[in-house]
Amino acid sequence: MKILTYPSLEDIIAAHKRIEPFIHHTPVLTSSAIDAIAGCKIFFKCENFQKVGAFKARGAANAVSKLNDEKKKAGVATHSSGNHAAALARAAKIAGIPAYIVMPDTAPEIKKKAVKGYGGIIIECKPTQADREATLERVVGETGAIFIPPYDHMDVIEGQATCALELLDKITDLDIIMAPVGGGGLLSGTALTAHYINPGLQVIAGEPEGADDAYQSFTAKKLMPMIRPNTIADGLLTSLGKINFQIIIEHVAEIITVDESQIIAAMRLIMERMKIIIEPSCAVPLAALLAHKHRFSGKNVGIILSGGNVDLSKLPF
Amino acid sequence: MKILTYPSLEDIIAAHKRIEPFIHHTPVLTSSAIDAIAGCKIFFKCENFQKVGAFKARGAANAVSKLNDEKKKAGVATHSSGNHAAALARAAKIAGIPAYIVMPDTAPEIKKKAVKGYGGIIIECKPTQADREATLERVVGETGAIFIPPYDHMDVIEGQATCALELLDKITDLDIIMAPVGGGGLLSGTALTAHYINPGLQVIAGEPEGADDAYQSFTAKKLMPMIRPNTIADGLLTSLGKINFQIIIEHVAEIITVDESQIIAAMRLIMERMKIIIEPSCAVPLAALLAHKHRFSGKNVGIILSGGNVDLSKLPF
Numbered sequence: 156m157k158i159l160t161y162p163s164l165e166d167i168i169a170a171h172k173r174i175e176p177f178i179h180h181t182p183v184l185t186s187s188a189i190d191a192i193a194g195c196k197i198f199f200k201c202e203n204f205q206k207v208g209a210f211k212a213r214g215a216a217n218a219v220s221k222l223n224d225e226k227k228k229a230g231v232a233t234h235s236s237g238n239h240a241a242a243l244a245r246a247a248k249i250a251g252i253p254a255y256i257v258m259p260d261t262a263p264e265i266k267k268k269a270v271k272g273y274g275g276i277i278i279e280c281k282p283t284q285a286d287r288e289a290t291l292e293r294v295v296g297e298t299g300a301i302f303i304p305p306y307d308h309m310d311v312i313e314g315q316a317t318c319a320l321e322l323l324d325k326i327t328d329l330d331i332i333m334a335p336v337g338g339g340g341l342l343s344g345t346a347l348t349a350h351y352i353n354p355g356l357q358v359i360a361g362e363p364e365g366a367d368d369a370y371q372s373f374t375a376k377k378l379m380p381m382i383r384p385n386t387i388a389d390g391l392l393t394s395l396g397k398i399n400f401q402i403i404i405e406h407v408a409e410i411i412t413v414d415e416s417q418i419i420a421a422m423r424l425i426m427e428r429m430k431i432i433i434e435p436s437c438a439v440p441l442a443a444l445l446a447h448k449h450r451f452s453g454k455n456v457g458i459i460l461s462g463g464n465v466d467l468s469k470l471p472f
Numbered sequence: 473m474k475i476l477t478y479p480s481l482e483d484i485i486a487a488h489k490r491i492e493p494f495i496h497h498t499p500v501l502t503s504s505a506i507d508a509i510a511g512c513k514i515f516f517k518c519e520n521f522q523k524v525g526a527f528k529a530r531g532a533a534n535a536v537s538k539l540n541d542e543k544k545k546a547g548v549a550t551h552s553s554g555n556h557a558a559a560l561a562r563a564a565k566i567a568g569i570p571a572y573i574v575m576p577d578t579a580p581e582i583k584k585k586a587v588k589g590y591g592g593i594i595i596e597c598k599p600t601q602a603d604r605e606a607t608l609e610r611v612v613g614e615t616g617a618i619f620i621p622p623y624d625h626m627d628v629i630e631g632q633a634t635c636a637l638e639l640l641d642k643i644t645d646l647d648i649i650m651a652p653v654g655g656g657g658l659l660s661g662t663a664l665t666a667h668y669i670n671p672g673l674q675v676i677a678g679e680p681e682g683a684d685d686a687y688q689s690f691t692a693k694k695l696m697p698m699i700r701p702n703t704i705a706d707g708l709l710t711s712l713g714k715i716n717f718q719i720i721i722e723h724v725a726e727i728i729t730v731d732e733s734q735i736i737a738a739m740r741l742i743m744e745r746m747k748i749i750i751e752p753s754c755a756v757p758l759a760a761l762l763a764h765k766h767r768f769s770g771k772n773v774g775i776i777l778s779g780g781n782v783d784l785s786k787l788p789f
Binding site for chain 2: 431432472
């Protein structure tokens, strides 16, 4: 088995310096109303205000910036119908190189528009994992572009880790830090940073019951793929990545699952009380906290709000 | 005719000091995406993040804080079905005195809940102006409470003026400052502060066509009441106040009216691009700006986002 070398704290700090010109240093917000309901003090790190509306801007910017000029030349490629697609297109645009984005032909027009808005070149495929991968392989073969995966990649994880770096730099007395888990890019990056900065800091993830492969994998200590995920938290439908799983097994304390009504209630609570727009995936950690209040009672809890890309004409309430 | 003495800059600064412990110093946000669409640089002062979700927290806190102990004793009263009701209930709660809020029996349950949440005592009336006023008079007669009107009152205007004070303190090179106009509390306060700090700074208001009494009054130079207002901007349905009108005539450069579709489009633009929740009234100044881009081209424009209390299950898109 190949031994993985994770990004060190120095690597993460260097990544932050590297991407700083291209990302927002997002604010940390609090809500006395939500604290009163939750029975603890919550610090929300607002990546919904991040460039492209999600933390994904960090990982993509880092991965593209780390390519040398030779590798950069032919551009970058990925398959994604979500925030990583827009993030990679944007990072490529800043670097002045092409981005080839393989997207299912069923992807919403608004997602395609976001990618095109950043100058990304969309290659449509059938909405199956097999055709996504085959199409990507063909595109990479034809163009020589470098594949930047959405989460299962050291440079992407290193980039996502910079989010917790900013949060822990600002709020120095957190007891617990929470993030949602889908592919695991954000969670694994968060776990690394937390571990380096304060090994006593507990990292707890929230995951939808309808897409609980991380919970299943974590419990079985064996990576289990997600079959037929079904949740409103559309950022968390993907299966946990391999590297991500390794880091999560080592540095995450607990994964808590929540049902759809808990996610929707937490989403509404954040939007109504904090007057900010979040996508459903963001609400999963708060839903997990509210379902297990005793576990968090009196603690200082950091929650990463991962993104704000939601169709306002289709809110679940 | 009685000569009105408006709050001076020193009065407004003192008001800010007075209410500072009870309000949020709200952030100023920018959006490169909206700037690109608008062709100017916009600084949004986010009173949607204010306590009670609206700038009204300022005026109410100031008016209550200025009452002497003798006057405070019997409490305060108002008639309002909107943000002023919650703001006054909250200010009274902080002062430890009762707040009597006359509300139409048709007021939405969520508005009543907000008032009750701050310990306000609700007295229901019929949904007519006559019954609102008669009921308020009765309540004041019975309790001895001091009537704090929602906008047509020097201390309220002085309180609302502190919002522009914070904005102009932070962004020192504005060319134009914009606010919506309903009763005129926010606009008149904003106009006073702008005038004192930089007489060259233009104050421009946005108003819905369906509730354009301020525009009509401004044009006729004579206060005209609003008959049957009809707009989605529910914070702007009220008729312009007398003191407010005087200040507006003296210190506002222009009132621009916009139709409902322009308001809704601007509301959606802010929510989608900035990931913040605003009530429709907030969107009126940006709608006015976008309808007259040439007027604002290349300028630095401050826009006060007045509040964020909107029913998320009834968004107009």
